[in-house]
Amino acid sequence: MARMKFLCDADRCIECNACVTACKNEHEVPWGINRRRVVTINDGKPGERSVSMACMHCTDAPCAAVCPVNCIYTTADGVVLHSKDLCIGCGYCFYACPFGAPQYPKVGNFGSRGKMDKCTFCAGGPEADGSKAEYEKYGANRLAEGKLPLCAEMCSTKSLLAGDGEIIAQIYKERVMKRGYGSGAWGWKTAYRETIES
Amino acid sequence: MVCLARFARLVIGSGVLLLLISAASPSIAQQVNPTASSVKEQQLLQELNRVQGRVSIPDQRSGVLEQPAGREWREFRNVTLHWIGGIAILGMLAALIIFYLTRGMVRLQSGRSGRTIVRFSSFERFVHWMTATCFIVLALSGLNVTFGRTLLLPLMGHEAFSEWSQWAKYAHNYLSFPFTIGVVLIFLMWLAGNIPNKVDAAWLKRGGGIVGHDHPPAYRFNAGQKAIYWIVVVGGGLVAATGYELMFPFYLSGIEGMQLAQVVHATVAMLFIAVMLAHIYIGTIGMEGAFEAMGSGTVDVNWAKEHHSLWLEEENARTGASDARTQPTAAE
Numbered sequence: 001m002a003r004m005k006f007l008c009d010a011d012r013c014i015e016c017n018a019c020v021t022a023c024k025n026e027h028e029v030p031w032g033i034n035r036r037r038v039v040t041i042n043d044g045k046p047g048e049r050s051v052s053m054a055c056m057h058c059t060d061a062p063c064a065a066v067c068p069v070n071c072i073y074t075t076a077d078g079v080v081l082h083s084k085d086l087c088i089g090c091g092y093c094f095y096a097c098p099f100g101a102p103q104y105p106k107v108g109n110f111g112s113r114g115k116m117d118k119c120t121f122c123a124g125g126p127e128a129d130g131s132k133a134e135y136e137k138y139g140a141n142r143l144a145e146g147k148l149p150l151c152a153e154m155c156s157t158k159s160l161l162a163g164d165g166e167i168i169a170q171i172y173k174e175r176v177m178k179r180g181y182g183s184g185a186w187g188w189k190t191a192y193r194e195t196i197e198s
Numbered sequence: 199m200v201c202l203a204r205f206a207r208l209v210i211g212s213g214v215l216l217l218l219i220s221a222a223s224p225s226i227a228q229q230v231n232p233t234a235s236s237v238k239e240q241q242l243l244q245e246l247n248r249v250q251g252r253v254s255i256p257d258q259r260s261g262v263l264e265q266p267a268g269r270e271w272r273e274f275r276n277v278t279l280h281w282i283g284g285i286a287i288l289g290m291l292a293a294l295i296i297f298y299l300t301r302g303m304v305r306l307q308s309g310r311s312g313r314t315i316v317r318f319s320s321f322e323r324f325v326h327w328m329t330a331t332c333f334i335v336l337a338l339s340g341l342n343v344t345f346g347r348t349l350l351l352p353l354m355g356h357e358a359f360s361e362w363s364q365w366a367k368y369a370h371n372y373l374s375f376p377f378t379i380g381v382v383l384i385f386l387m388w389l390a391g392n393i394p395n396k397v398d399a400a401w402l403k404r405g406g407g408i409v410g411h412d413h414p415p416a417y418r419f420n421a422g423q424k425a426i427y428w429i430v431v432v433g434g435g436l437v438a439a440t441g442y443e444l445m446f447p448f449y450l451s452g453i454e455g456m457q458l459a460q461v462v463h464a465t466v467a468m469l470f471i472a473v474m475l476a477h478i479y480i481g482t483i484g485m486e487g488a489f490e491a492m493g494s495g496t497v498d499v500n501w502a503k504e505h506h507s508l509w510l511e512e513e514n515a516r517t518g519a520s521d522a523r524t525q526p527t528a529a530e
Binding site for chain 2: 011015017020032034037038039040041042043046047048049050051053062065066067068069070071085086087088089090091092094095096097098099100180181183184186187189190
């Protein structure tokens with residue numbers, strides 16, 4: 001069984017935001033929510049760096065651990081999904097998440113925070129694969145169709161990699177070897193408690 | 199001559215150029231790291247424990263790329279808080295049960311006089327019970343967030359537990375408003391009677407009459423009641439302030455501020471619940487004649503004499519005659 005992960009090769013990211021747009025379009029993500037975003041550190045200064053970030057589908061996910069109603073679960077592929085039917089919109093996952101992945105519609109005052117929304121690794125939710133109910137709540141289920149997340153599939157510089165952790169780590173290692181440098185897999189230590197040695 | 203000088207200059211110039219090219223070429227042959235000066239993830243995390251940048255989407259808060267501090271918060275929420283709550287609440291319950299079994303109800307030693315005196319006005323009682331009702335709902339719905347997943351979820355099943363938790367969350371959020379108003383009113387209307395003074399020191403020294411069968415003098419509120427008052431005002435103020443910070447995310451702080459707010463909110467709330475258990479105990483089965491003060495608003499004169507002798511003297515002096523404000527119970 002695969003262990004799905006994301007890997008952003010920050011040396012290649014050109015901050016084109018195509019991953020962000022692709023995600024929003026593929027899943028009809030509600031206005032105001034961005035399941036994926038590109039963060040530019042030291043923007044406009046020497047040493048600037050852009051990293052595309054979404055839910056990292058952590059090992060021993062903190063969001064799942066703190067959820068008061070236990071609505072977040074990890075699939076056999078290592079993808080962290082949640083049930084919007086069970087979510088009570090309390091905001092705890094959002095305090096625990098190191099990557100700012102969980103978000104809520106309706107801005108979030110007076111306890112009117114809606115159901116949490118986050119990246120699904122294009123794997124939908126607990127509903128039947130490819131069903132209308134699943135699409136409306138979580139967006140497309142590309143994984144069930146044998147496809148990988150759209151953000152990585154259409155990354156113009158192939159900076160963003162998605163897929164089995166061992167395979168994408170291998171691709172990244174080969175790249176680093178060939179070009180002679182690499183800034184490491186951003187977020188991996190926090191999400192998976194490991195880094196890619198190169 | 200001029201021609202020669204020009205030639206010499208050309209030769210020297212081309213020589214220098216060749217030198218420069220030959221000096222530069224080895225570095226072209228090597229691999230250059232164009233991002234050698236770029237920021238490094240681990241370095242940023244070590245310095246600030248977070249990585250932050252700029253985003254071009256409207257949600258500027260998503261500019262925080264990484265903040266592993268959630269891990270410590272998770273440890274607090276899933277482990278530390280369970281211990282704090284368990285020890286405080288179960289410990290208090292055990293202490294009260296042991297105390298009740300050994301000491302029993304604090305009886306009226308001189309019996310009932312049959313005459314009563316007004317202790318709390320209807321407005322005071324309304325504020326007390328409004329705050330108390332809110333507190334009980336807030337406490338139960340709050341405990342559900344911490345302990346529900348362990349204790350109730352296996353019994354109720356996912357759907358029913360989520361449904362109940364959803365309603366509990368709404369109740370928790372909306373009842374916070376009357377609760378906060380209640381705390382503010384309690385602070386204002388009972389402030390005058392709750393300033394600590396010398397009598398409190400003597401009262402405490404004599405064990406307040408709880409330990410043993412002593413009846414140290416006290417004004418309207420004794421040292422124990424003053425402690426409850428200040429715990430309600432300070433504790434209530436803290437849970438309200440931190441609760442509103444969590445209810446209005448990003449108005450006051452970022453995620454790390456909300457993590458801290460949750461830590462304060464939950465810790466104070468657990469201790470608050472434990473203290474209120476003791477308050478409920480002494481106001482009901484712990485002491486004869488105490489509940490009617492908040493129930494009907496009047497207490498037996500003998501109760502006032504035993505527990506709040508100085509207050510009774512004050513009241514009598516204020517009303518001129520010793521019976522002016524008292525009335526036979528039968529008249530009610």
